[in-house]
Amino acid sequence: MTDLVQKLYREQTLSKQELIELINCDDSAAERLRSLAEKVRIENYGHDIYVRGLIEFSNYCKQDCRYCGIRKSNLNCERYRLSFDEIMECCGEGYALGFRTFVLQSGEDAYFNDDRICEIITAIKKKYPDCALTLSIGEKSYESYKRYYDCGADRYLLRHETADKAHYEKLHPKAQSFENRRRCLNDLKEIGYQTGCGFMVGSPYQTDECIAEDLLFIKEFNPHMVGIGPFISHRDTEYRDFPSGTLEMTLRLLSIIRLMLPKVLLPATTALATIDPRGREKGILAGANVVMPNLSPVSVRKKYQIYDNKICTGDESAQCRRCLEERVHSVGCRIVTDRGDSKNI
Ligand code: SF4
Incomplete structure (x- = not known):
């Protein structure tokens, strides 16, 4: 098994069958994988963690x-929208x-x-020209993506969700198509965004084969960012009784992705910190180099619940930032004031 870890480190990819073997590896191979992923993160991004x-x-x-x-x-679900002024206040x-x-x-x-989106992008970029702006607002037409980009949006996150069409159809109703999701991702990259894809670890009906296909898709798509986090069920969904994705598998996959795409931006997600109190720190030790604390007003945070028991819904942004700094320090890294652009160009 150590051979597969070494092979992945050397060649930055494996076959589908080898990936299935690796994601089921024993603890000692998992530790070897983690430590190589940490080494590769340091080689590419030092001890800097982007926020x-x-x-x-x-x-x-x-x-x-x-x-x-x-x-x-x-x-x-209790719905809310922030006003233009509230969004600017958050910034x-x-x-x-x-x-x-x-x-x-x-x-x-x-x-x-x-x-409205273009008005917001233009205002943020005018007021904060030294900042990068990332959008994560779902599936749109090529023309819409292009308009946002021309107004100054720099990056776009759109999880591919799963690279297996049959699995995609289990997670979504008929009206939402696998092909359109792929079209969106290709459009975003073609337009010039720093593009992020990703998936949930342990989502309902996900198999080892699905995960291996996700990894191979990510390798081929070669995104600037990859967002993965454990599936956590929500009580108001038909998947309420499905178990959450595990910490161990999420960490393994973070490490594999770091070795497949050494320069990629890789967040230690809020979902990871929700299933384990030191999830973010463990994510960084497994190769992650980004954290995404919440700047939304505290009054609305509890309402943005894609899954249950999301953390940090009660903290002020300043408290959140301080708490994160301490956590990141505890694993030998530091949070930097930087746009944190991808080196995966
Ligand atoms: S239903 Fe949830 S996951 Fe799906 S597009 Fe809307 S916010 Fe995103």
Whole structure:
């Protein structure tokens, strides 16, 4: 098994069968994998950890992903939208705390049409020209993506969700297509965004084969960022009784991705910190180099619940930043005031 770890380190890829073997490796191979991934992270990014200020500006969504707590058919979800001024206030607070990337995230909310999104992008980029702006607002047309990019958006996160079409169809209703998701990702890259894909670890009906296909897709797509975190069920979904993805598997996959794409930006996600109190620190030790604390007003944080028991819904941004700094220090790294662009160009 150590041979497979070495082979991945050397060649930055493996066959599908080898990946299936590696994700089921024993603890000693997993530790070897982790330590090589940490080494590769340090070779490429030193001890710097990038922070992104996450602004969840609307939890309205026209989509109906079966696992998601804010999908349109969940009538128990209390909906909210931030105003233009509230979004700008979040950025102001984040800038003062040293954030140089803002991530605007929402459900697919028709209220925020292209004109409104472009107005927000233009205002943020005008006021904070030294900051990068990331959008995470779902599936749009090529023309919409292009308009946002031309207004100054730098990056776009759109998890591919799963590289297996049959699995995709288990997680989504018929109206949401695997092909359109892929089209969106290809458009984003073609337009010139720093593009992020990703998937949930341990999602319902996910098999080892699905995971191996995800890894091979990521290798081939060669994104600038990869967001993976454990699946955590939400009580108002049909998948409420499915078990969460595990810490161990998520850490293994972070390490594998770091070795497959040494320069990729790899967040230690909030979901990882939700299933383990030291999830973020363990994620960094497994090769992650990004954290994304919440800058949304405390009053709305509990309402953006894609899954249950999300952490940090009660902290002020400043408290969140301090707490993160301490956590990151505890694993020998430091948070930097930097846009934190991808080196995977
Ligand atoms: S996962 Fe995203 S697109 Fe799907 S229902 Fe939830 S917020 Fe909407």
